Amino acid sequence: xxxxxxxxxxxxxxxxxxxxxxxxxxxxxxxxxxxxxxxxxxxxxxxxxxxxxxxxxxxxxxxxxxxxxxxxxxxxxxxxxxxxxxxxxxxxxxxxxxxxxxxxxxxxxxxxxxxxxxxxxxxxxxxxxxxxxxxxxxxxxxxxxxxxxxxxxxxxxxxxxxxxxxxxxxxxxxxxxxxxxxxxxxxxxxxxxxxxxxxxxxxxxxxxxxxxxxxxxxxxxxxxxxxxxxxxxxxxxxxxxxxxxxxxxxxxxxxxxxxxxxxxxxxxxxxxxxxxxxxxxxxxxxxxxxxxxxxxxxxxxxxxxxxxxxxxxxxxxxxxxxxxxxxxxxxxxxxxxxxxxxxxxxxxxxxxxxxxxxxxxxxxxxx
Numbered sequence: 615x616x617x618x619x620x621x622x623x624x625x626x627x628x629x630x631x632x633x634x635x636x637x638x639x640x641x642x643x644x645x646x647x648x649x650x651x652x653x654x655x656x657x658x659x660x661x662x663x664x665x666x667x668x669x670x671x672x673x674x675x676x677x678x679x680x681x682x683x684x685x686x687x688x689x690x691x692x693x694x695x696x697x698x699x700x701x702x703x704x705x706x707x708x709x710x711x712x713x714x715x716x717x718x719x720x721x722x723x724x725x726x727x728x729x730x731x732x733x734x735x736x737x738x739x740x741x742x743x744x745x746x747x748x749x750x751x752x753x754x755x756x757x758x759x760x761x762x763x764x765x766x767x768x769x770x771x772x773x774x775x776x777x778x779x780x781x782x783x784x785x786x787x788x789x790x791x792x793x794x795x796x797x798x799x800x801x802x803x804x805x806x807x808x809x810x811x812x813x814x815x816x817x818x819x820x821x822x823x824x825x826x827x828x829x830x831x832x833x834x835x836x837x838x839x840x841x842x843x844x845x846x847x848x849x850x851x852x853x854x855x856x857x858x859x860x861x862x863x864x865x866x867x868x869x870x871x872x873x874x875x876x877x878x879x880x881x882x883x884x885x886x887x888x889x890x891x892x893x894x895x896x897x898x899x900x901x902x903x904x905x906x907x908x909x910x911x912x913x914x915x916x917x918x919x920x921x922x923x924x925x926x927x928x929x930x931x932x933x934x935x936x937x938x939x940x941x942x943x944x945x946x947x948x949x950x951x952x953x954x955x956x957x958x959x960x961x962x963x964x965x966x967x968x969x970x971x972x973x974x975x976x977x978x979x980x981x
Contacts, residue, residue, distance in 0.1 A: 681730070717767070724745075728746075729752065758893045761934075767920070772784055863902070864902070919967065921977060
């Protein structure tokens with residue numbers, strides 16, 4: 615019975631030879647993060663941090679489809695008339711503390727980013743010290759599709775990417791691959807997915823407690839499984855265009871720039887403008903402002919800002935409409951309010967950045 619209960623746990627932990635394993639175990643839900651999973655991972659990381667029998671940590675997802683499809687955003691829709699603020703406060707404060715803990719972790723962390731890695735899945739992997747992608751990796755910050763914003767540290771890590779790539783990914787929710795992730799610094803290694811079981815076994819069988827240079831040895835072992843040839847990043851081919859159009863500090867100017875190029879025959883600009891026009895105007899304006907504000911902020915300030923934003927989005931029409939259209943009714947026909955970027959006011963954008971708390975009461979004050 616104990617084994618059956620363990621198998622049903624949404625997240626599993628075990629240690630072999632000093633390697634602590636975190637297995638996200640909701641394969642039918644693409645390993646989407648529930649509030650309970652986020653809390654358990656944070657607590658386990660804290661325990662392992664001070665445990666001399668654990669030298670490194672690695673994270674993977676159960677099943678064949680991916681590491682993690684993100685946070686359980688449907689839960690907010692289901693609670694929208696039932697004290698959703700309390701649920702949001704618990705979920706986001708716990709998740710963001712976990713994200714920062716990953717970023718600051720004193721021991722090496724390996725993230726196996728195979729298959730689908732989106733939203734909260736990016737948050738649980740991008741701060742790892744060794745990030746592995748494969749030919750099956752499909753990654754995205756898809757929050758714009760549901761009228762939200764690229765959280766889990768997006769205001770920090772999107773600004774680490776080449777040129778204005780971060781803005782492009784934030785506004786378009788572009789689905790990128792492993793080669794793209796390597797190009798703009800969201801991954802470190804590219805292996806064939808068929809080699810993961812062998813690499814994992816290699817990690818589990820090595821005596822990490824006796825290892826003098828855990829980080830160096832881990833990197834060396836991963837590199838022995840690296841693919842001989844890595845595909846060229848398709849995003850890298852469009853870097854010049856991305857920088858030309860996404861350098862503007864308003865969504866309206868970005869769209870105008872894209873549509874001018876489209877009128878001159880640029881099919882990439884035409885498609886990009888069409889994609890952006892389909893997203894929530896309010897959400898896009900807020901996300902662009904988020905990335906602009908996050909550019910020079912330390913990571914703790916970025917997460918405190920995102921905590922404020924998350925709570926304010928719990929009162930946003932477009933967030934619930936986006937979740938409804940993508941995750942509930944699945945009609946992919948959201949009715950945004952307002953319907954165009956030209957109707958979004960500066961005041962409405964600023965409102966998303968106001969803190970619901972005094973500084974001394976902020977849930978992330980101690981980051």
